[in-house]
C-alpha cells in the first residue's frame with residue numbers, strides 16, 4: 001500500500017470513512033474558483049462517496065488523500081494523457097482552507113513528483129494554473145517546475161475568460177534536481 005509520511009501530513013489512498021471530512025473540506029467556493037468546473041460545488045456526501053469508490057481500489061493509486069490529524073483534508077493526483085501525449089501527466093491538487101499557508105502543499109508536491117517519476121513511465125509532468133492563483137504558482141516553482149507558457153484567455157471560470165499558466169517538469173530535469181540536492185546534502 002502506498003503511504004508517504006511527511007512532516008506536515010501523510011499521503012495515502014482514499015478509503016471508506018473519508019466521506020465526511022472530504023465533503024466538509026472540499027465544499028468550498030474558494031477551492032472551486034481555482035479548479036476545473038467538474039469539481040462539485042457544493043461537494044455533497046454523495047459526491048464524496050463516488051470519489052472514494054472510484055479511487056480506493058488502485059494498486060498504484062493516481063490520487064492520494066492528504067491526511068492531517070487523522071482526517072483526509074485534501075487531494076493530490078495526476079492524469080496520464082493519451083495517444084502521442086501518453087508520456088505526459090497532468091498533476092492537480094487542493095487542500096482544505098483550514099490548512100492553507102502552513103507549508104503543507106510545499107511538502108506534498110515534491111513528494112508526489114518523486115512518487116510519479118519513480119513509479120510511472122512518465123516523461124513530462126505538467127500543471128495548469130488559472131491566473132491569480134499565486135499560491136499554486138509559488139508551490140510549483142518551489143518544487144522545481146518551469147513556467148512554460150501562458151495560454152491567453154484559454155479558460156472560462158465564473159463567466160470570465162482567464163489566462164492559463166502552464167508549469168512543467170521533464171524527467172531529466174527531475175533527475176538533475178535530485179542529483180544536485182544529493183550533492184548539497186553530502187557537503
Ligand SMILES: CC(C)(COP(=O)(O)OP(=O)(O)OC[C@H]1O[C@@H](n2cnc3c(N)ncnc32)[C@H](O)[C@@H]1OP(=O)(O)O)[C@@H](O)C(=O)NCCC(=O)NCCS
Nearest residue numbers: 034093094095100101102103104105106129134135136138
Ligand atoms: C494553492 C494551495 C494548494 C497552496 O497550498 P498551501 O499548503 O496553502 O501552500 P503553502 O503553505 O505550502 O505555501 C506555498 C507558498 O505559496 C505562498 N502562498 C500560499 N498561498 C498564497 C496566496 N494565496 N497568494 C500568494 N502566495 C501564496 C506561501 O507564502 C508559500 O510561499 P513561501 O514558501 O515563499 O512562503 C492551496 O491554497 C489550495 O488548495 N488552494 C485551492 C485549490 C487550488 O488552488 N488548487 C491548485 C489548482 S492549480
